[in-house]
Amino acid sequence: MTVLIGQLFTGVSIGAVLLLIALGLALTFGQMGVINMAHGEFIMAGAYTTYVLQQVITAAGWSLLVALPVAFVVAGTMGVLLEVLLIRRLYARPLDTLLVTWGVSLILQQLARDVFGSPNVQTRAPELLTGNIALPGGITVANNRLFILALAGGAVVALTLALRLTRLGRRIRAVVQNRDLAAVSGIATARVDRTTFFIGSGLAGIAGVALTLLGPIGPTMGTNLIIDAFLVVVVGGIGQLKGTVIVAFALGVLQASGEYLTTLSVAKVMVFVAIVAFLQWRPQGMFTLRTRSLA
């Protein structure tokens, strides 16, 4: 029983990381059908922001707290720049956005290598987040994982509320459901796209801050994460966040239990097979947005 709950928690915490990364991706992919391969590099930007801030603010707790909003803005700004300079021209060609943003991600990785050096760097975690909490029944839960879980939960709640309650959220949903109709109704879709890209990329920055708690920071850290995050979005379905949330945790638990029963590498293959099998059942993902759009 203890083992089972321990594994479950490991899975949930893998899922929380996945969720944090996939959340921004789901937003931009859902809104514009744009596949942003440079999303991984925005994560990296968030992580390096934390690293830089820690050089200035030496108290690890404070630097982490400051890093969260700063990374959001840094990554978000990068996202807006990318959207304005390149992606805007490619809305009709989703596959080409994938390739173009891959080119951008190559450039950003090399930039990171030139600025910070190719070896990985490390940040210090705040005292508060280094320990474990012992729960009754001999289960221990790592504080940093708990923090990431809370961060992911907070991001989901904030995003859901923003989409439900604010004017901007209403506009975003209108554009996702039917872009042409939204434009005809007087919504400045280009501006909505830019804002969405800012938020989506900013969430990648937050994910980057969270990842500094789990491991080293390096120029290629984004590449490995981005594929998993894309799988979450694909399986979750487009246009609704609940699919992303459910699938992120489901894949996390599957990965963790697969790892427990076999090895890490076999577990990865198992996850892939499960995804292909799932798509046989629901090719459009878990939840699909119903629209009357002809596209």
Add this chain to the structure above:
Amino acid sequence: MTTVARDPVTDAAPAPPPATPAAGPSRHRFRAAAGFAFGAALLFAVAPLLLSDFRLSLLAKYLCVAMVAVGIGLAWGRGGMLALGQGVFFGLGGYAMAMHLKLADAGPGNMPDFMMLYGQLDELPLWWRPFASPWFALPATVLLPMAVAFVLGSLVFRRRVRGAYFAILSQALAAAMVILLIGQQGTTGGTNGLTDIQGFFGYDLDDPVNQRMVYFIIAGTLLALLAMTRHLMQSRYGELLVAVRDGEERVRFLGYDPATVKLVAYVVAAGMAGLAGALFVPAVGIISPALIGIVPSIEFVIGVAIGGRATLLGPVLGAVAVAWARTALSERFPGTWTYLQGLLFVVVVAFLPGGLASLVGLVRRRSDPPADGGPRPGPFGRLRRRKVEAAS
């Protein structure tokens, strides 16, 4: 929506292919044969005469990449399936060949050297054993990738998973395969891969004469694949493939099964990548996860995009040019090359979606008005049409 009338399925079937409006079929065929002969002369006579042994073996390596590119051109440029995981098939072919050569190097009854080092295995794993026989290993280099592509492709295309979803899935396959290979270090060589391959069916690979032979085999194979692909592209099937790319639903309504059409192109492309991987092993002497993961898989696509995805020769020339530029530039300026590669990719895909080959088309169209006296397309007519094609 205005492009509907130009769709090859609905109205253009009896007309000659739009790429060469002035050429009749016989002149067209003559031009192709002349080009083929020129290419063969270049590869078989000029290159071996002019290049040193070292450069020639580099060229052999680039030609292997070009073989993968031909397949990607077929699947992506013609069929609209962005296959981002071709490294998987390249790797399957490469590992199948390398396993056979390792076993042949070790001699009958012995085990490859790395297995004793990492694996501490007492005997050869079961799944290695068939590869001792060349009669199994050689067909496997092509059939194994084709089988994997068939399974994934039929699962995915039948359920109408396409576009970005397919691209991401094929990429995830590459990621999963690399992790699997690294994880099974004892039997696959892990991160190092299968290295230090000495012999090639009884010939010593250190001997420059034999390296030359390997080059000739590779050049010949590439030419054969090009001839085959040209044939395929010009056949009725080729028309159908383009039709599926431009309007899958319409093809379905006409009574064809688009899933089968796509599957054929994807499986053929996988076979080409497998063959390329198999020939890469004797040319370079190594196959490893680093050569087949996500990054190299996308790099295969880069050359195709830059050369021109929808043409026959564009992918070949693009792949060779990019591979050559990488070697030439990354030795001296490693950082600069990465910037250049990224920039080239961004600029070409975003602003010249037909690749460099479309520049040739633009020039030719200006000097060569359509024979039927119809309206001449504007200088960007071709590019604009591509945009619409890619959107569907």
